[in-house]
Structure formats: structure tokens, C-alpha cells
Amino acid sequence: MEERQIIKTEDLIFDYAVFDENGDETGKSRVLSDINLSIKEGSFVAILGHNGSGKSTLAKHCNGILIPSSGKVLVDGIDTSDESRIYDIRQTVGMVFQNPDNQIVATIVEEDVAFALENLGVPPDEIRRRVDEALKTVDMYDYKDHAPHRLSGGQKQRVAIAGIIAMRPRCIVMDEPTAMLDPKGRKEIMATIKMLNREHGITVVLITHYMEEAAKADRVVVIDKGKILLDDVPKKIFSQVELLKSVGLDVPQATELMYELRKSGIDVHDDIIDEEECVQVLYDILKSKE
Amino acid sequence: MLKDITIGQFFPGNSIIHRLDSRFKILLDIAYVVMLFIAGNYCSLLTAGVFMLIVYMLSGISFKLIFKSLKPLLPIIIFTCILNLFFIHGEGDPLVQLGFITIYMEGITTSVFMTVRIVFLIVGMSLLTYTTSPIALTDAIERLLSPLKKLHFPVHELAMMMTIALRFIPTLIEETDKIMSAQKARGANLDTGGLIKKAKALIPVLIPLFVSAFKRANELALAMECRCYKGGEGRTRMKQLKFGMRDIIAVLIMAAMIALIVLMNIYVVIPGV
Amino acid sequence: MNVIELKGLTYKYSVGTPFESVAVDNVNLQIEKGEFCGIIGHTGSGKSTLIQHLNGLLKPTSGEVIIDGQNIWDKGVDIRSVRFKVGLVFQYSEHQLFEETVYKDIAYGPKNMGCSEEDIDRRVREAAENMGIKDELLERSPFDLSGGQKRRVALAGVIAMDPEILILDEPAAGLDPIGREKVLKKISDYHKKYGKTILLVSHSMEDIVKYADKVLVMNKGRLFCHEDTDSVFARQDEIINIGLDVPQITKIMMGLREKGVDLGKDIYTVERAKERILRYMDKGTIC
Numbered sequence: 001m002e003e004r005q006i007i008k009t010e011d012l013i014f015d016y017a018v019f020d021e022n023g024d025e026t027g028k029s030r031v032l033s034d035i036n037l038s039i040k041e042g043s044f045v046a047i048l049g050h051n052g053s054g055k056s057t058l059a060k061h062c063n064g065i066l067i068p069s070s071g072k073v074l075v076d077g078i079d080t081s082d083e084s085r086i087y088d089i090r091q092t093v094g095m096v097f098q099n100p101d102n103q104i105v106a107t108i109v110e111e112d113v114a115f116a117l118e119n120l121g122v123p124p125d126e127i128r129r130r131v132d133e134a135l136k137t138v139d140m141y142d143y144k145d146h147a148p149h150r151l152s153g154g155q156k157q158r159v160a161i162a163g164i165i166a167m168r169p170r171c172i173v174m175d176e177p178t179a180m181l182d183p184k185g186r187k188e189i190m191a192t193i194k195m196l197n198r199e200h201g202i203t204v205v206l207i208t209h210y211m212e213e214a215a216k217a218d219r220v221v222v223i224d225k226g227k228i229l230l231d232d233v234p235k236k237i238f239s240q241v242e243l244l245k246s247v248g249l250d251v252p253q254a255t256e257l258m259y260e261l262r263k264s265g266i267d268v269h270d271d272i273i274d275e276e277e278c279v280q281v282l283y284d285i286l287k288s289k290e
Numbered sequence: 291m292l293k294d295i296t297i298g299q300f301f302p303g304n305s306i307i308h309r310l311d312s313r314f315k316i317l318l319d320i321a322y323v324v325m326l327f328i329a330g331n332y333c334s335l336l337t338a339g340v341f342m343l344i345v346y347m348l349s350g351i352s353f354k355l356i357f358k359s360l361k362p363l364l365p366i367i368i369f370t371c372i373l374n375l376f377f378i379h380g381e382g383d384p385l386v387q388l389g390f391i392t393i394y395m396e397g398i399t400t401s402v403f404m405t406v407r408i409v410f411l412i413v414g415m416s417l418l419t420y421t422t423s424p425i426a427l428t429d430a431i432e433r434l435l436s437p438l439k440k441l442h443f444p445v446h447e448l449a450m451m452m453t454i455a456l457r458f459i460p461t462l463i464e465e466t467d468k469i470m471s472a473q474k475a476r477g478a479n480l481d482t483g484g485l486i487k488k489a490k491a492l493i494p495v496l497i498p499l500f501v502s503a504f505k506r507a508n509e510l511a512l513a514m515e516c517r518c519y520k521g522g523e524g525r526t527r528m529k530q531l532k533f534g535m536r537d538i539i540a541v542l543i544m545a546a547m548i549a550l551i552v553l554m555n556i557y558v559v560i561p562g563v
Numbered sequence: 564m565n566v567i568e569l570k571g572l573t574y575k576y577s578v579g580t581p582f583e584s585v586a587v588d589n590v591n592l593q594i595e596k597g598e599f600c601g602i603i604g605h606t607g608s609g610k611s612t613l614i615q616h617l618n619g620l621l622k623p624t625s626g627e628v629i630i631d632g633q634n635i636w637d638k639g640v641d642i643r644s645v646r647f648k649v650g651l652v653f654q655y656s657e658h659q660l661f662e663e664t665v666y667k668d669i670a671y672g673p674k675n676m677g678c679s680e681e682d683i684d685r686r687v688r689e690a691a692e693n694m695g696i697k698d699e700l701l702e703r704s705p706f707d708l709s710g711g712q713k714r715r716v717a718l719a720g721v722i723a724m725d726p727e728i729l730i731l732d733e734p735a736a737g738l739d740p741i742g743r744e745k746v747l748k749k750i751s752d753y754h755k756k757y758g759k760t761i762l763l764v765s766h767s768m769e770d771i772v773k774y775a776d777k778v779l780v781m782n783k784g785r786l787f788c789h790e791d792t793d794s795v796f797a798r799q800d801e802i803i804n805i806g807l808d809v810p811q812i813t814k815i816m817m818g819l820r821e822k823g824v825d826l827g828k829d830i831y832t833v834e835r836a837k838e839r840i841l842r843y844m845d846k847g848t849i850c
Contacts, residue, residue, distance in 0.1 A: 116517035279818035477675030
């Protein structure tokens, strides 16, 4: 049985126009080239790239905010350039952005979570049910009557996520959702993302430049200069330390340590990305020397 | 601290006044204003005032707030008082004559009457915002104006703008504070100098604020579109304004009060007035 | 010589109301001239409130703020002059940009100081160079620049005032790895070149240990400790207990220690971990 591709891009190319001071178009700048990417339903994919690599632009193609200059993007088989189906597309693929404040439109938390459903003309009782459900899922139900501006960054972002999952999307694209949060907020959001994917089967596409976050995904796609550079499981991606550093990315300290030790002649695996594994490997080689 | 400033100062509570449907509250408030202006003599005016005080007591809002609501409008009150005092002329001889200042008996009575009316007006309208949250008011205004949609009046858009403004005011206040601190840290002098100097000194605060506000608006619009916003067409609301028995009773009471005031106008004659 | 001294510094919000809260609680602190001090603490620990006392943006509820031997709240002290001596760069500093050109924006601080045209020009160009802002960018609008560039322009704007003490609140917040490295490296170079006193507030222990001489830890409004990096890491269990994170490499060493292999508590960079491991493998001990 063929696995469902919730998002599929075919030879996606995106240019944006460059203007001079008089407002005249002087040419085009290519942001994305020949992107062929398939996101399997139920997976957790991280898109990793430095600022300017085109990762955010790619994210915006996933729910029709941007339409390709050439090639196409299919959301559950629907072409994103089909304007008549745009609401179906946006209900299938929800989007969460970087700035928690600039996603919240209402003065009370539960009213903001209801926003999408109100737009879709869902009956009031159903809205009520789904709002409560969404808030409970992100553990913000106790704050449903609160004013958003008093919440912490992590809490605001969870409210934004609730507003999306109220629509019951099959996939959520998150464009650097933790970039403006403190460490506590980052942990909250990463835990929420993991939970949504594991327990609710929601496909997650996480755009990030933090490798600790990418390391938690099932699959990492590295983008550089508008092209896909690498596309594999985290272990295989992070083992390519030199390549990642050359495109402005970092690797976890565990990976870097193994890399440095291998350079010094110690025979250790190159695909260590988490602490526990690193501890075990170090223990084994150090104990064996005693 | 600045975050705690809310417009119109809403004080949450559970009194019967708080629980009235906000659409009715707005209409009842308007009826109250009409009632004040219909009142033709002291008897009817003071009856209206006593009625207002009873409503205040029912709402559980502290009476100290009555004075708080009057404070910012003191200049208008004093202006009304003085205007009537010196410029209402009556028959007969003036009570006071000092050079070009003339005060007639009618001036004094009219002045007092007008001032009392203005005070009752301000106090009554403040009660509306004290007992109704800004969002309930916005909702009520949207529902009340909805018949205008047929005339292509952008009711929904107006309500959306008001909601978003209310939502962002605390956020923008906080941001202004931050920008001011950042510019002060670079030596900006925002406190001293004449009006023009102060205005110029605020440019490094206003420009970043505007730039940021536009960015916010852009991002918010995008987020709204991602949640399928398409204007007011076909929108439902999670919270329905439902009116009940207490609202009907409130309307009946108000109608009775107005009738009473009208009767007092006709039948109560106070000597000397 | 102490360039900053805080004596019993306390700051309370909403004093006298039922909402009174203590943001900074009786902080006693001395910072030496030329020190590069990293300030870390969870959100709400009081670090932002603390640093705003150092340039007189906030006045203590009680306690003294002494800069270069002078109590800044003494009578006759012009608080604006304190702000020229103690430069403060806020988080997401690019939000303070407002001028038509990058040059003019960097010149804003020196202009407020009353410097002459030639002096302003010298300061702007020097600051731009120190922050890696190329000449071509000087005549561009600051709003046309990338996020990282804007950030460095904002930094240059404060550096152009040539403060004795430079305080930076999360200067690398929200930037990608290249952006972070650029900004922090420039700050470190600036410190090495001019010997200024630098206070760097950050959530990232990794960044702090890379550049700072000493670490100041704030916890719930109180000063937890202010020591050199090795000493702070000797107390790593306490640091974790108060809710702060240590670098991944330190956690790895902690894991090893639990298994019975102790490579020392002073490992917080990958280089040191590598050296220690190689030495252990070579000699069987860490000495």
C-alpha cells in the first residue's frame, strides 16, 4: 500500500522580483530551485537551514501562502495554485509562525482558539467542544479565560498551536516556532510537537536552525541556497560535521566530540547525536583502557 | 504595571448588572441619557440620579469610583457650570453686579441644574464600562449595528478592527516602554524641553513603533489567512449573546422610570423654579 | 579596581499595593574593570531588572549603585552622563533603529552626547568597523538590512558612545548559528581590543562559557554566585537544581561520572572534554 503523501512538491522553483529605488523591477532572485520533497503522513520532518537558505519560503508553499513560480505543490493531492480549494488546503495543513504575539487576534484565549472555526462557519456548540479539546491537548485549558498579553512566550505559542489544531489539520508546518522563546518555552513547545505527532498522528514539518530540535525528528532535510542538500535520518545527517559547518549549521556537542576524537585517531562511531549514547560510547572506550 | 491598564477600566464581577446582556446595557444606557435630558425639573432630575445610585449599588462597584470617573472630566463640568452661571440672563434685576460680571438667579439655578445633569450623565455612562468588558461591548456594538450590513456598512470589519486594537493595546504599550528605554540608554532626553523639543525627541520612539506595528499587522494578517479568515461572510460565533428574563425586566423598569420622569415633568411644580 | 559596585540593591514593583513584588533582592556585587562577566538566570530571575539599574534607567527601592566610585543617585549627578558611561543594549536591539541611514542611526548616541561632527564621524566609522559593518552599508537604510546586520548596527550605535562598561541583553537572541557566532565574536574582539568591562546576559551557558571570564548567576531575584567559570561548574549540581541548563558536554561528563568514570567537574567545552579524554586514555588518569 502506497503511503499517503500529505505534501508533495514537484520541481518547485520560486523566484521573487527585485525592485530598484524607483519601484521598477530589475530582475528576479531565485529563492528555491528544483525542490522535490515528499512528506509522508504521520511523519515528523525537520527542515534545517541557516537564515536565508530558503527554508521559510519553502514552508510558505506548504499551505498556499506562496505559489511556485514553476513546478507545483500538492497538498493531499490538491494543487495549491487552485484558488477554489485554498480553504481545504489550509484546513489540511495548518501553520504556526515564529512570533507568538502576532498570531493571537482575540482578547481572550478561548476566543482566539475559536477563530479558525468561526471563520469556517462551524456551529457554535461544535466550536465550543473543539476549542475545549484543543486547549486540553496543549495543556492550556486552565488559561482559557485569560488575556493573551499576560502569558509567557511558551504559553502564547501553545495557544497559537491550539488555534490550529482546533481545525483538526492532518499536518502542521511550524516556521521556527521556538526562535523567540526562552529555554523553558522551547522545551514546552518541543514536547507539545512531539506529543502531537506521536499521540495524535499529526504530521509535523518543523522549520528550524536549532540542531537539538532537528535531532528529535524522524527525518532531517537540510536546505542551502534554495536547494536540498541532504535528506536523511538525523544520525546520518549530523555525522557529516564538516559539510554542516560549511553551510552555517551547527552539530550537537556530542557529535562534535566524537568527530574531534575520530580526528585524533580514536575509533568511534560518527553518528552519535544524543547524550545517553555518547556517555555509553565514552564509557566503553575509557573502561577498555584501564 | 503598564500592562494592567485596560480601556474604560472594566471591573469583573458577578452582580446582576454585570450579567445583563451587553446589547441591552448599551441601549439602556442610551435610554438613561435620554431620560436625563427629558427631566425638566429638580424633582425628576434627582429621581433619575437616585435611580442611578440604586443601579450602582446593585452592581457592587465601589462608590469611590464615581469620583474617579468624574476627575478627568472636571474641566468640562466646571466649564458648563461657569458658562451657565455667567451667561444665562433672566427677568428682573441681577443678583450680583460687579463690573461686566452679571449673575442672575436664573443663572445660578440653571447652572446647578446643568452641572448636576452632566455629573449624572458621566457617572451613568462610566457604569457601563465598569460593568461590561471591552470585548462584550465590541460584540454588542457589532450585533446592534448588524442591520446596517444591508446598507453595505462594514459592521464586521469595524468590530474586527476594534477587537484587534483592544488585543494589541497592552502589547503596544509594553513595546513603547521598551523602545523608550532603549533610546534613553542612547542618551535620548524624553522628559525635558518645550513642546516642540519633546515632540522631536519622540521621533526615535515613534518610528520604530510604527515600523513594528506594520510588521505585526502583516504577520497577523498572514496568520489570520492561514486560519481561513475571509471577512464576515458565513462566520459563526462561539459565544452567543443570549438575553433572558432579567434583561426584559430591566427594560420594563427603564420604561417605567422614563414614564415616571415624564409625569413628574408635567405634574410636579416646584415653587420658585 | 571595581568599576561597578552594588550594595544591598533591592527593587520592588508596585510598592505599597497588594501587588508588591520583589524583582531584585538585596544584591551585593563587585565587578572589576575589564572583566567579561556572563549573566545567566531563568526568566524572572531579575537579571533584566538588575542591568537596568546599572545605567540609571531604574532607581533602586533601596541600596546603592556605584559606578567608577560614584554613587549615581547622589545629588548633582546627571543621570544621562551615567548612560554615556554605561552602555546598555536591549534584547532584539534592531527594534531601536529609526534613522534614514545606518550612519545616522549609529551617530544618534554620540549626537546626544554633544560630540563635534568630526568626533561623531570618527566614532561611527570605528564602531561600524568593530561590528563588522562594511562601508557600503553606511548609506543604506537600516530597514533594508538582514536581521543579523541590523543587530550589529544597533550594537554599533551603543559602542559609538564609547562607554566604559558595555551591557548586552541576549545580543544573539533569535539569530541562526552563523549570526550568533558573528555577533558574539565581534563582542569578544571588542573586549580584547579595548579592555572594556563587558556584561553579557544570556540564556545560553554554552555562549557564556565560551567568552566570559566570570559567571554571575541570578536566581529568584537573588545573586546566586559570581565566580570564575571553573568555580561555577564545580557547583553544577546546584546550578541544575535551580533550573538552569548546563552545556550538553557537561551533561555527558555527568553521565560518565554516574557510571564511575570521573573526568572532572570543570568540563564545559568540547575542546576540554577531548583533551581530558585523550589524556585519560593515554595515562589512565586525568592528571
